[in-house]
Amino acid sequence: MKNKYGIPKKLRKHFCPSFSSEEDFNGEKKDTKAFISTSKRWPAGAMIQGIFFARFLPQKGIKVIHQSPPGCIVTEPGVDKPRLFDFETMSEYIIPKQAFCNRYVTSCDPENKYRILGHPVCIKDEKYTRNEFMFNFCIVxxxxxxxxxxxxxxxxxxxxxTEMEIQNEFLSQEDISNSQNRRSIAALLEIIKEDLNNYNECMIPVGTSLSPFPKSMNLIIADDANTINMKLFPIYKHPPPVKAWHVPISKMKFSSIIDDTWDLTMKKVILQIDGIKDVRRIAHDADVALDLAKIAVQHLLYYDSIIMLDLFLFGNIYAPTPDVDDFLEDKEGMQDECANYVYINGPRLSNFYLCRLFTTLCxxxxIKEWLKLHMEQGFPVLNFVDVRRFVQFGVIKGLIYRVHKYAVSNTVLNGIVSARNVGVEGGEQLQRYADGCHCFDQITVEMNLADVKIMDQLRRFPKGNVEIIYR
Structure with a gap:
């Protein structure tokens, strides 16, 4: 289940800002929790479970020559461990028919527990038995x-x-290659697996190689070219479009990683990100074109360095989600986490008040009416709670959601259906926003109008022509 901002419930505490003690949005020291870095990490389930080298032997068929860890694909003497899958069942997909060779091939074991990734290769040459050499290096x-x-x-x-085999028969003449001070294939597989799992990259010099002369004239030369360089790069989803009325919130301390090599526009934009300003205001204060500011913010969003929230105004409406039950039950100490973040003055109040604040949103x-309600009941919220922080905490944790406001004009809708440009008397300025697809946040930012002024201008439409929808 995901909240409005695309954060799965199970990952919300990992991929959302955690609130711990550092600095708040404005850089002010505060004995509460501030946002920590949540850069993308490789989950344990994404580790390489096994890697192996398989060949087609003319007399024996498809065989696993080397594997790491030992016994993970086929049984080995002295190794007592279960195999990941039945190799005999999957062998026809490891070394497939020639039509599937020299291309990337993936397959799953019958129990659907593991995925085998390979690129079967078929080298045609008269020097090989049957005039071809077929092999595959697979990752599980x-x-x-x-x-x-x-x-x-x-x-x-x-x-x-493939290149090493073409150059000096490194795979087909493995025994000869190993005698020339080169790393064995088994050792290479072990290093590749361990380095990719531990460091997400590997750089392995193979060693020395044989010169491309006839076997009677073979010379040992340095093999600087045959170095295995690989790196795993996490794949990020393309971020949604950045709107001028969105508010970026940092998930890491940019001041600790920024340097002189960064793009000038990016540096200007980052200095203005404080969790309060919308993208349009950030562009204005940074003296950057709005389109360039959007690109910079989208770049940060792509690398999971920020999250985007709605513009906070006291005229906003918020309502609880079913996940507010997690807060009421104080799962994972959420109540104390919220209290440390939102309380600003006076004594530390009971967590009961925070539960009461969340459950009275509707x-x-x-927000203005919500504050007035609690003040009438004898609880001056503004004296103890930073309301903006309170709302942001609730939205990020998925406890509450924003209810947006839209204007819908019958005349505008009729014009869209009939594909005619129909003018609305008295409502020319807001006519293009009255189709039910533009929230009041967009109107506020693009037209520089407060909520009250927007409603005043909507009243200029013919009577009964405009409806306000909340969703």
């Missing part, structure tokens, strides 16, 4: 793991070892 990952980052690794393994009450 969990079926739930993202296979996209590993595609480049598998392709690189295939191309690298779809028919603005």
């Amino acid at each position: 990952i969990g079926v739930e793991a993202d296979k996209i980052p590993y595609e480049a690794v598998v392709r690189r393994l295939a191309t690298t070892f 779809t028919s009450r603005t």
